[in-house]
Amino acid sequence: MTNSIGEISECDYLFVIGSNTTETHPIISLQMRKAVSRGAKLVVVDPRKTEIAELADVHVPLRPGANIPLLNTMCNVIIAEGLYDKEFVANRTEGFEELKLAVENFTPENYTGIIGVPAETIREIARGYAKAGSAAIFYTMGITQHTSGTNNVLAVANLAMLTGQIGKPSSGVNPLRGQNNVQGACDMGALPNVFPGYQGVAVPENVEKFTKAWGVPQSAKAGLTVGEMMDAAHHGDMKAMYILGENPMLSDPDITHVQQALENLEFLVVQDIFLTETAMLADVVLPGASFAEKDGTFSNTERRVQRVRKAIEPLAGKADWEVISEVLTALGYPHEYGSASEIFDEAARVTPQYAGISYARLEEKGLQWPCPNTEHPGTIYLHDGKFSRGLGKFTGVDFEPPAELPDEEYPFVLNTGRRLYHYHTGTMTRRTKGLNTIYSEESIEINPADACKLGISDGELVKVSSRRGSISVKAQVTDMIQQGMVFTSFHFAEAPVNFLTNSARDSICKIPELKVAAVKVEKVS
Amino acid sequence: MADNVTLTINGRKVTVQAGITVLEAAQQNGIDIPTFCHDPELSKPGACRICVVEIKGWRNLPPSCVTAVTEGMEVETESEAVVEARRTILDLLLANHPQDCMTCQKFGDCRLADYAYRYGLRKTTFIGEQTNVPVDESSAVITRDVNKCILCGKCVRVCAEIVGRNVVDFVSRGFTTIVSPALEMGLGEKEAGCVNCGSCVAVCPVGALTEKNMQGIARPWEVEKVKTTCPYCGCGCNFDLNVKDGKVVGVTSNPTSAVNGRHLCVKGRFGYDFIHSSDRLTLPLIKKGGKDGDFVEVSWDEAIRYVASRLKEIKEENGSEAMGILSSARCTNEENYLMNKLARVALGTNNIDHCARL
Amino acid sequence: MANVTLTINGQKVTVPSGIMVLEAAEMCGYSVPTFCHEKDLTAPGACRICVVEIKGWRNLPPSCVTAVAKGMEVETESPKVIEARKTILELMVANHPLDCMTCEKSGSCKLQDYAYRYQVTSPTPYEGEKKQFAVDDSNPYIYRDPNKCILCGKCVAICKAVADRNVIDYAFRGFNTKIATFMDTELKDSACVYCNRCVSICPVGALSDRNMMGKGRTWDFTREEVTCTFCDSGCKFDVNYKNGKVVGVTAKNPSAGRPLCLKGRLGTEFMKNADRTDLPLINKDGEFVEVSWEEALGIAPIVEKINALKK
């Protein structure tokens, strides 16, 4: 997030696109409610009539994958009506002409169909956003889990820069991170193309810096992403994998492919707190420790680094950091740490954003990076006065429909997401009595008109199939979802929806298109 | 300074910011005034009157939570008249309160019990009709015992003003009033619209709303509280893990939390059972007898030695590019940093990723 | 000593022979409730809250008086055991003032703990007449509320354990049974020396330290153990702190040994509790009167010395 959670309630205009905030980020949604009760405008863009959509002044029920048409038409209107922030565009950005050209044909009238609201509404949204004292955009996987994911993100950035709605309090671009420490995992270099602190592996100085810091020559060649690793394993190029706390056998698209890939490995190590579907395929399973059993830090979606404190002894005797350092040592690279805090200090030395952070400074409220030195109070919002790359760059993006569109055989668009009561592949929440009592069974949402056509009634078991597989799951007939679309989550092993999803990936950031797959729904008789 | 006023509390001169309440002025100066219905985050009804104080020259005893400080005010927070008034209020509350402290989940952290003890109110002097409504166990996570409710209204306000749900409200029932979901539905009934966030539990001053999973497991004075960060979504809420005898027995709000204050969602507040699930792995497993073989429990030493030797072998044979690491968005920064070193230092590859994209 | 091997809750354990099942269970980390049992002091097997299930036995024996035997298979929390404990507790609760809200013992009361543990709440299936004894507030050191007494007998045993203190015993019968002084007088008119041994051992709120009443809840206190230096018996007291301040000194359970005495407690109080302003009270001819610390402790010269030392 470029802003902080605490700034949301002061925001005048909230543009929420592809985020089911009340279910996926409940505490952030409380701040949004606060803003709304203060009189802020709320626009929610989501194919489903989610709870936050019901709360909105305007709900835009666009077709899945139609993000760029909406964002581009908004830019079109803002430029056409001269509503853009001329000073900001002149002083802080480049490439304005490119954008102008790219959105020229995106008149609201041309796209009302897939956007799902009248042209005049699109105009009003654009005007409201541009003119607001402070406007912030919020998005999650609804934007990124598409083959056009990278372009979607660029289109969001275009809109924010065009109106100067970034780099100010309560005004910015805010991807809401889905898991507790996605932010931190990225910060700490669990990515194939960057060292810790987003220092690119392709930059010679960085390679030199880390070669020196770690005393082992570093490679300048970007590594493989998850999906690419799976492909490589499938081909037999990848021989050994070490998976920590992840369950690709439920979370990744096209499970059949994942399973074949993992089975094809010569050696698989899985470190997890449970014997997950993925761990079942491993050669060695190392028991993990839950968050209650270890010291450490998580970095939340607003870049706040906060303490995780050990409350009980690790059930298996070791915290994960101890296990990994022992493996490192056994591999001939001695790593002996007396505490998690020592590891943090080492990481902070090579990660500029974390340079000023230490456990002692995190005691009460944590610190938001960037925090470059020990006196720095942390950073509440990013890009104040300057973008990290200097000038903000507009990138014209064009609309490309999702990789797999519904056709006669597979007439429905399958959309996937999360539920309030569960988390990720459910390894934790499914083992929690309260949560599993309240929400014990998954279902697939289908519009009453579609259900009627297929003769499906609420609660009935249906078979849902795509080109990659099929699952059976109960139908939930609801007008929350538009016609021609179905929705479910990936939390339940009993309804492993990722057997159906498409692993087609965005060509740049490699995010799979989990939000759109073509499926058919059949009555099970 | 024009922005400050000086007043006297219990004979002590104090200077505070103008515009604040007498209650806040007292709290800032380490003087504890009892409150039931007041909450700094919520609107102020000034309804319960347990916070009354005596102010020189005033005819009545005003509730300190809604009375602004003024220059030269002379306040007494524990005068005879004040104590008398508080005792009467408590007496009336006790008259319609079940004698359940023996097993009540809130006991030890209950304002009614604390104030009754503080003001030496051993028994009520009133005999009256007692509310007698069956305990609402319909929610999977919250136990709601209306009979213990003192009608402070904090749950109503937190649910409406913060959570935005309006699940519970005052409902008139002939002679009495109770706080309840619409149509006296159970909290757990779907139509009640409760999202089980437990914010109402966090603000309830008595045992009317309590965490179901802690019932019979641990009393407030037996637990050690460890502040930590939630393992679920990216909001980064903080809370206190409640630990008894080396086990996590509950989660309670920690008001000093930067992001969320006392508020949590159902996962953060009630999603901790998995920690002690019987499915937890406690020993390393090695699959013996090939891919279709069975897992055998081994010691940590053996497992780590085996992992290291196999990784080394495969790397030597096939080169670093044949090695891959999936780190975790669920593990700590420290662990991710080490996984990054495992890939880049020990295995010599940039093939490291995690599920940020999922 | 020889060892025996038995099974407790499915776990095989080897313990010294001759010990009781209760001790064996505790050694393995199982907590078995007890009311009347006190190691080295009593073993009456009277309250039965400590019952366990032993395979092949027809009844549920009290574990505090049942010796371990080879091959025994013990269950300490089986459904039958829980059922029995619940019934015992229900009977107690039915005849108990529900005073926990303000009771001084709250937080360290066994009846309360076990009622919570087994979720026994009022009303029980056994509601009936409740005891209506007068409370004894006749003296400045011990507050007796016989209505809260569960008749475990530990106070009687511990009082007797010191020669020539034999102040209290069981009196009356049936529903009216209570622990009483000779002739059921108030404590003030008895031979009681206010050593508070009985207070220190009472599992419930029937006996309270008068001096601590209203000063805080058990969970508000932190305790520091001190050894009395007034004679060479080496009795132990607890100095109770609340928010970092001394609130009062209380007797620590001495079991059979260590006599404890009022003088020692007051002396410790005098040394540790700088804030104490009220003077000690001593029973003179049947009435409690305030006396100077020197007189109470009978040690004017020593007090002078202490005062000198403190400076």
Ligand code: SF4
């Ligand atoms: S749990 Fe949350 S939603 Fe439910 S009644 Fe309480 S505050 Fe309202």
Ligand code: SF4
């Ligand atoms: S349930 Fe609790 S918070 Fe709600 S009105 Fe009653 S006492 Fe107050």
Ligand code: SF4
């Ligand atoms: S709510 Fe408070 S006063 Fe009421 S029974 Fe429970 S602990 Fe006692």
Ligand code: SF4
């Ligand atoms: S205070 Fe001492 S002498 Fe008095 S009854 Fe108790 S144990 Fe006996």
Ligand code: SF4
């Ligand atoms: S007064 Fe206390 S120690 Fe004595 S018999 Fe009663 S409960 Fe037991």
Ligand code: SF4
């Ligand atoms: S003796 Fe125990 S159970 Fe009885 S009122 Fe006191 S604390 Fe409660």
Ligand code: FES
């Ligand atoms: S706390 Fe002030 S009136 Fe209730």
Ligand code: FES
């Ligand atoms: S404790 Fe064993 S019978 Fe009382």
